[in-house]
Amino acid sequence: MRFIILAVVGLVMGIATVITGGGAGAIYVSVLTIFFNTSPAVATATSLATMLPTAAISAYLHARSSNVNFKIGWTMLGWGTIGALIGSYFSNDIPDNDYNTLIGIVIIALTVLMIIKKRKPTDVKSEAHENKNKKFLQASFFGIIGGLLSGLVGTSGTTAIIAGLTLLGCTTM
Structure with missing residues (x-):
C-alpha cells in the first residue's frame, strides 16, 4: 500500500511539473513526513532527487514551445x-x-507581493522600458529565495520563481 501511495504522489508530481513548469515538492515532502514518518531532512533530499528528471523534462518541453525567457x-x-x-x-x-512554519511564512509573503503587483495599476509603456538593473536584481532576489526554499525544505522553489516571474511581468502562457 505504501508503494502505491508513493507511486500516485510521484505521478501527480510529474504531471504537475510538466503542466505548470514547476514542481510539487511541498506535497511530496508533506506526504513523506506525515504518512511515512520520514524526517524533514530526508524527505527534503528525497523530494529533490525525484524532481530532477521531471523538472528537466518539463523545462525541455516548455523551451521547445518557446515558453522560456532564458535571460x-x-x-x-x-x-x-x-x-x-x-x-x-x-x-x-x-x-x-x-519547517512548516517557514514554508508558510514564505508562501504568504510571496502571495502578498503577487497580490500587490496585480492590484497596482501599471503603465504598459513604462513597464516595457523598466530598468534592466532592476529586473536583474528582482530576478536575482527571487532566484535566491527559490534556491533557499529548495535547499532548506525540499520544495522546487516554484512558489518563489512564479512570484518573481509574475512581478517581472512574465505571462503564464
Whole structure:
C-alpha cells in the first residue's frame, strides 16, 4: 500500500511539473513526513532527487514551445543555485517543527507581493522600458529565495520563481 501511495504522489508530481513548469515538492515532502514518518531532512533530499528528471523534462518541453525567457531564467538559475547550496548547508539546523512554519511564512509573503503587483495599476509603456538593473536584481532576489526554499525544505522553489516571474511581468502562457 505504501508503494502505491508513493507511486500516485510521484505521478501527480510529474504531471504537475510538466503542466505548470514547476514542481510539487511541498506535497511530496508533506506526504513523506506525515504518512511515512520520514524526517524533514530526508524527505527534503528525497523530494529533490525525484524532481530532477521531471523538472528537466518539463523545462525541455516548455523551451521547445518557446515558453522560456532564458535571460531571466539563467539569472534565477544562477542565484537559485547559490541559494540551494546555502539552504542545503543549513537545512539540518532547522528544528523539524519549524519547517512548516517557514514554508508558510514564505508562501504568504510571496502571495502578498503577487497580490500587490496585480492590484497596482501599471503603465504598459513604462513597464516595457523598466530598468534592466532592476529586473536583474528582482530576478536575482527571487532566484535566491527559490534556491533557499529548495535547499532548506525540499520544495522546487516554484512558489518563489512564479512570484518573481509574475512581478517581472512574465505571462503564464
